[in-house]
Amino acid sequence: MKELSGEQVLLRILLGESDRQDGKPTYQAIVEMLRREKISGVTVLRGITGYGAHSHPHTANILRLSQDLPIIIEVVDSQETIERVLPQIEQAVHGGLITMEKVRVIKYIGEK
Secondary structure: OOOOOEEEEEEEEEEEOOOEEOOEEHHHHHHHHHHHOOOOOEEEEEOOEEOOOOOOOEEOOHHHOOOOOEEEEEEEEOHHHHHHHHHHHHHHOOOOEEEEEEEEEOOOOOOO
């Protein structure tokens, strides 16, 4: 298991639930690629509401159920590791937002 502590990088990818790559959801394709590349870990979050560059609302409201809810993918790893996989992520994301920021890892321990 990889050890992470101190200053690392948080990569955040925002896209739509209906975005596709090679017939599967883009978020799933990205997670599979990150696992193959031995990235420390990834979390995919499904939003309940939001909008992007076109200000088109996406919501889980029962009266207006969207099939394109916001998806957030968060990845924490070293700067070098994130930069190594970033070109593959940029190629996979055709609409959305990718951000990167420095974070301080307090604790990263796998289950025993």
